[in-house]
Amino acid sequence: MFGTSGIRGTVGTDVTAELALSVGRAVASDGYERVVVGRDVRDSGRTLVDALAAGLQECGSDVLEVGVEATPTIARSIAHLEADAGIVITASHNPKTDNGIKLWTPSGKAFGPEKRASISRRVREADYDLADWDGQGIRERREHVREYHAARLEGAVELEGEPSVVVDIGNGAGTVTAAVLSRLGCTVRTLNGQPDGSFPGRPSEPNRETLGTLMTVVEGTDADLGIAHDGDADRMMAVDETGTFVPKDALLALFAREAAGDGDRVAAPVDTSLAVDDALSAAGASLTRTQVGDVYVAERTTEDGVVFGGEPSGAWIWPEETRCPDGPLAACKLVELVSADRPLSALAGEIEQYPIRRTSIEVADKGAVMDAVGTAVSDRYGDVDTLDGVRVETDDGWFLIRASGTEPVVRVTAEARDESDADAVFETATGIVRSVADAGHPPE
Template sequence: MFGTSGIRGPIGDEVTAALALAVGRAVASDGYETVVLGRDARESGLMLVDAVSAGLRECGADVIEVGIAATPTVARAIDHLDADAGIVVTASHNPKTDNGIKLWTPSGKAFGPGQRDEIERRIEESDYDLAAWDELGTHRQYDGATAFHAAALADAVDIDGNPHVIVDVGNGTGGITASVLDDLGCTVETLNGQPDGSFPGRPSEPNAETLESLAAMVEHTDADLGIGHDGDADRMMAVDETGTFVPKDALLALFARKAAGDGDRVAAPVDTSLAVDDALAAVGASLTRTQVGDVYVAERATEDDVTFGGEPSGAWIWPEETLCPDGPLAACKLVEFVDTAGPLSELADEIEQYPIRRTSVEVTEKKAVMTAVQERVTEVYDDVDTLDGVRVETDKGWFLLRASGTEPLVRVTAEARSAAAAERVFDEARALVEEAIDAVGVAEQ
């Protein structure tokens, strides 16, 4: 039911009002007495919010509804409103046909595996504590969540100049970025600024392909950089002043190097590029690898010497601010960086880029295949990490074999410091998956 990023799936199939009602009932029954509730711009979200709210109140929890808002806005509001948890109805960067539900703690960290498992158990067993007629939860609307978030963003950065920024909101809830940057004295233009959950301007996920219009607009104006958000603005990607998409690992390395100093650590998942290790080594810092998923990065970011956490997918965490990936905060931090350190293209060029190969192999029994992969890898290689999948360091580079959390896939990633070495490591890794498929006797789809 729960993936690493909550519940997501097609409306009317995997995600229904009945499921939303059950989630609300389970959260309230698990002892969360006051819950902040918000949603992204998808039309189906209105129905799901109503169902979640009904389930919460039916089991005695009080609901504070903040309406349509960015996910980090809702996450920050939990502690601000002295609530016990937050629920965001969102499918984040998924297609318009989908919706979902994500659960948050007062620190801004998403519910961890243990918390998710308990909610899922209650739903599967219908283990709800329905309240008496005179003990039902209350409901109130709160309209100040975005203003609170905006004030926190303004306090987190110091922009002295007048950088020209183009913000591609992606028809999502990231308009707060443009508003705050404008208030801070930047020259701001927007693309796809009207919230619309059908995402008419572009697909919700911000990447090199979907941000082509942003790149073209930046290239043909005097803009200093472009910012791109996903549907709920927990992600942020960037385009430099030449209209070039900034590689994801380069952006992670830039943020990491800026946030860390001698002896500090940065948290990032097991599929993070060697470029980040090298960038951190140059300032005396190091990378600590986590499982894939912002909840795992956020958990590691609670450790004292971890100053930043990030995922190449565009989720960036500054633990002194919030443990929620905060796309608008990342945007403001990047604009501040460019304002003080110079053109984004030059900053990105300082980060070494290494060849990386990726593919996904469809299999009918991914768990069995991964068990066979792990057995074979531990026989052949000395430096094996099984934190999340199987990650192997070789003298030529590294590779990662990892089962998808939501699809019948085994993902293969390989990286080295030369193209030839990356190809050899990738071929080794892919061969291991093929051997495992043969060993367990399942079909490759």
């Protein structure tokens, strides 16, 4: 039922009021007595919030409803409102046809595997503790959580001068970013600032392909940088002062290098570029790799010495602030860095960009193929990382072979420090997968 980022799917097919009711019942029955509930800008969220709240109340939990807010705003409000958990109705960067349900702990970390499994079991078995007529929970509206988030953001950074920033809110819930940057003294222009769950301005996911307008506006003005969020503002991507999209791994490396010092560690997924390793090594810090998914990155930040966590997808975590990916915080941190240092193009230009290769190979049985891949790779290489898929570091680079969580494909990623080595490592990895998939057994 749960993916690494909660429950997501098509409204009316995968995600329904019946499902939301069941999740509410399961969360309350699992002992969470006081639950914060909010949603992103999608209209389907109205129905889903009502059903979710009904399920929570029906099994005795009190519901603290905060309305339409950014996911990090809602996640931060859990501890602020002295609640036991938080639930956000959101499909994050997914298209307008989708919605979803994501569960959060008071630390801002999403529910981990054990907590998700417990909720899934209750829903699957309809194991609910329905309250008597006089034991049902109450539903209250709580205001001002955005103001609380804004105050925390303002206290987390110190800006020099009056930077000029263009903020592309993407018709989502991340208006807090523009408000805070303005209060911090920035000159702020906004794009796609009207909340609209049909995302008329651009697709919800911020990436090089979807941020053409932002890049054009930044290039054509005196802006120091551009910021972009997805629909619920847990992600943040950036454009430099020339209108150039900042590569995702470069942004991760910049944040990591700024956060980590000698002996510190940074958490990032197994498919993170060597550029991040190199940037951290120069600072005396190191990278600790996790499974793909911000919940796994957040979990690693609970370990001693891990001062920052990030995913190249745009999820950035400063554990001293919150373990929820906080797009508005990332925006403020990046503006702070640019205001105190050099133009963003110069900063990003310091980060090496290495050739990386990716492909997806369709297979009949991805589980069986991955089992065979594991055997083949273990026979060929002495040191194999099976934390999430099969990852191997070679003398020239690395490759990762991983089954898709949603499609009948196996994904292959390879990287090296020069083009010919990247091609060679990639050919080796894809050759292993294709041989297994075609022949039904590991290559000789």
